[in-house]
Amino acid sequence: MLPRFVGRLGVADAVTIANAALGFVAVVVAFVDIDLAARLILLAAVADGLDGILARRYGGTEAGPYLDSLADVASFAVAPAVLAFVVVTAGLNIGFETVTAGLLLVTAVCALFVATAVTRLGMYTAYDVTGSYTEGVQTTLAATILGAAILADVAGPWLVLAITGAFCYLMVSRIEYPDLLVRDAAIMGVVHVLAVLVPEFAARSFPFALLILGMAYMTLSPWFYWREGPETGRAGVHGNA
Numbered sequence: 758m759l760p761r762f763v764g765r766l767g768v769a770d771a772v773t774i775a776n777a778a779l780g781f782v783a784v785v786v787a788f789v790d791i792d793l794a795a796r797l798i799l800l801a802a803v804a805d806g807l808d809g810i811l812a813r814r815y816g817g818t819e820a821g822p823y824l825d826s827l828a829d830v831a832s833f834a835v836a837p838a839v840l841a842f843v844v845v846t847a848g849l850n851i852g853f854e855t856v857t858a859g860l861l862l863v864t865a866v867c868a869l870f871v872a873t874a875v876t877r878l879g880m881y882t883a884y885d886v887t888g889s890y891t892e893g894v895q896t897t898l899a900a901t902i903l904g905a906a907i908l909a910d911v912a913g914p915w916l917v918l919a920i921t922g923a924f925c926y927l928m929v930s931r932i933e934y935p936d937l938l939v940r941d942a943a944i945m946g947v948v949h950v951l952a953v954l955v956p957e958f959a960a961r962s963f964p965f966a967l968l969i970l971g972m973a974y975m976t977l978s979p980w981f982y983w984r985e986g987p988e989t990g991r992a993g994v995h996g997n998a
Contacts (some may be wrong), residue, residue, distance in 0.1 A: 894927040
């Protein structure tokens with residue numbers, strides 16, 4: 758007897774499910790190799806964009822939006838929170854032998870990141886999937902900025918903690934973020950891939966470039982990004998969560 762998903766899920770769904778698996782692997786790897794964990798999170802972001810492209814090309818399924826949000830919980834909520842936890846506790850020499858104020862603070866911030874990311878994903882799935890914009894910083898963007906900052910080696914433990922805490926509010930804010938145009942999404946995708954494949958090239962130029970692009974979109978797009986144009990020119994479909 759075949760599993761119940763046979764014939765019900767498509768190619769895009771398979772990529773989405775692989776995205777969730779990448780999130781789990783990133784969590785495990787974070788305790789061994791921080792840079793590799795950051796690269797896996799960025800790779801998951803590439804997969805998150807790819808499943809949208811495949812859904813538009815081959816058609817989506819009814820389960821697609823739900824799978825996408827569930828996968829994002831693993832890759833862009835839990836994985837970056839664990840990565841931030843490891844970076845901060847290691848950088849500040851916070852041990853686990855006893856419960857300290859520092860350990861409680863880091864744990865609380867990272868747990869709140871997961872909680873607000875899950876809240877944001879639920880709100881997106883319920884209200885924003887079919888729109889041309891979404892409210893709050895996308896979990897994919899938050900994870901990308903965190904991963905790129907760590908991979909570019911420009912953020913110390915206190916800054917990582919501050920960024921993680923800031924996203925706890927930004928992900929559930931009412932700030933409107935437009936879908937990227939296909940052209941801009943393609944540029945981001947190329948930089949994403951290069952940051953994953955050759956992160957140390959030219960003094961970590963690609964992770965740094967990805968960080969700059971992500972920060973530029975986060976800070977400028979709600980006010981200055983060009984929103985007009987046909988829907989076919991936008992890179993939505995599950996890619997704005």
